[in-house]
Amino acid sequence: MNHPVAHWSRRLEASAQPAYLLIADLIAEDVRNGRLSARERLPTLRELADLLRLNYTTVARAYAEARKRGLIDSRPGMGTFVRGTSPSLPLRGGSGAEMTMNMPPEPADAALLARMHDSAADVMARTDLYDLMRYQDFGGAPDDRRAAVQWLRRVLPDCRGEHVLVCPGIHSALAALVSQLARPGELICVESLTYPGIKALANQLGVQLHALPLDDEGPSAAAFELACKTLKPKALYCNPTVLNPTTTSISPARREALADVALRFSIPIIEDDAYAMLPREKPSPIALLAPELTWYVTGFSKCLGAGVRTAYVCAPSERQAQRLAGALRATTVMASPITNALTSRWVLDGTAEAMVQAIRAESMARQAMASRHLAGRGVLSQPEGFHLWLPLSSSWSVVEFASYLRTQGVAVVASAAFSTDGDPPDAVRVCLGGPLTRNECDDALRLIADTLEHPQHPHATVR
Incomplete structure (x- = not known):
């Protein structure tokens, strides 16, 4: 440790800059030029004060300044270390490597983008x-309904146009469904980890959520049956394919078991299949097992882009579709005719399917990067999805981990955002899509991996 200290002594003697600021500058300079290596241990405060002939307070301020800049980490009982080599990522509009919003990646495919522009x-x-600027009949124009049926028949082969509504996004459809199926104070069953939007809607509408435990096959059918017997839920909400946040899909056997319970107790099912089009092998929807009870919902926010606010609902019957249309009309007036016209064109001419294929390929490439960087970390992911579920070890609390990554320019979501049972696991959701380029995604994943590998950070939980 003598060589950097001697260098710092000469610079301190020759400079009029405050010593505590110059020491932080010198640490940064020595990291850049290789004099200091990642995870190299620095002198203690007392040692450095003696070697540089400075008072203890000045050196303490210098280390505090270096920590604030993300140059070093300190941990009680272990010492002070140079930070790892992964660079912090500059924040764009306060959200840097934005890995919180679960948006599909944006494939760098010039031909596909040109095709979308042209259409x-x-x-x-x-x-x-x-005509596109006027009020429209709710549920979509004839071309919009025709496109909706064509898209839905990829998973619901017998879908009929009179059962289908074209809506302004999945979230608006869910809001209308929850308000229609449950009154304030009544209860809906959900997964114990679920889409945060359904939590927000339930809170806004005064509807209670009853958490069903999750295992590798999906929400517990036994717990659902017990709830039906004792709590009289008004509906079951589920996110059956590539669950947000854990990425698991409900197994065929569990889908059958849930449908069986719902049929025996006449409980409506809200099947939020936002990610249905991503897997090459598409699971059979619950709507095929209990068509008379299931409201099947899907859309384009997760397979084209979050700004494409067009969604489709296949209702159990024509009469129920008309009732839902009334609820949607009261809350949203109508879906945007311009957005619907564009989405319908992309469905009917094959552009939407081409975009799904490009997003699937890009997602697979990013998941491969995540597998490489986070190998051995117990990550849950799906090759064709664009988010992952990262369990944390005991050296980090979830909040500390997410907060620390944000200081480094990477934003992830702590598990509490998804929990409906008040007992969130130690994990975070990491999103790999949105405006991040593949290289930016790789840098962010490398930073996450480095943080997990070398947790000498100022706020780590000491065990």
Whole structure:
């Protein structure tokens, strides 16, 4: 440790800059030029004060400044160390490597983007613009319904147009369904880890959520049956394919068991299948097992882009579709005719399927990077999905881990956001999509892996 100290002594003697700021600058400089290596142990405060002939307070301020800049980490009983080599990522608009919002990746495919631009321009050129700016009948124009049926028949082969509504996004459909099926104070069964949006909707509408324990096959059918017998739930909500957040999909056997319980107790099912189109091998929806009870919901926010606010609902019957249309009309008036026209064009001419394939390929590439960086960490993921579930070891608390990553420019979501039973596991959700390029995603994953490998951080939980 003498060589950097001697260098610092000469620089301190020759400079008029406050010593505590200069020491932090010197640490940064020596990391850049290789004099200090990642995870190299630095002198203690007392040792450095003696070697540089400075008072203890000045050196303490210097280390505090270096920690604030993310240059070093200190841990009681272990000492002070140079931070790892993974760079912090600059925040864009306060959210840097934005790995909190579960948006699909944006494939760098110039031909596909040109195809989307051309079809969008053609829609606007061939359509009466004033017609798209008027109020529309709720549920979509005839072309929109035709596109919806074509898209839904990929998973619901017998889907009928009179059962289908075109809606302004999945979230609006869920809000209308929850308000229609349950009154304030009544109860809906959900997974113990689930989509945060359903928690927010239930809270807004005064509806109670009853958590069903999760295992590798999905929510417990036995717990659902017990709830049906004792709590009289008004519906079952589930996110059956590539569950947000854990990435698991409900097994065929568990889908059958849940449908059986729902049929025996006449409990409606809200099947939020937002990620249904991502897997090549698409699981059979619960709606095929209990069609008379299931509201099947899917859309384009997770397979085209979050700004494509078009969703489809297949209702159990034509009469129930009309009832839901009334609830949606009261809350959203109508889906955007311009967005619907564009989405319908992409469905009918094959552009939507091409985009799904490109997003699937890009997701697989990013999941491969995650597997490489986070090997041995117990990560839950699906090759064709664009988020992962990362369990944490006892050296980190979940909040500390997420907070620390944010200081380094990487934003992830702590497990409490998804918990409905008040007992969230020690884990975070990491999203790999959105505007991040593949290289930026790789850098962020490397930073996460380095943080897990070398947790000499200022706020680590001491065991």
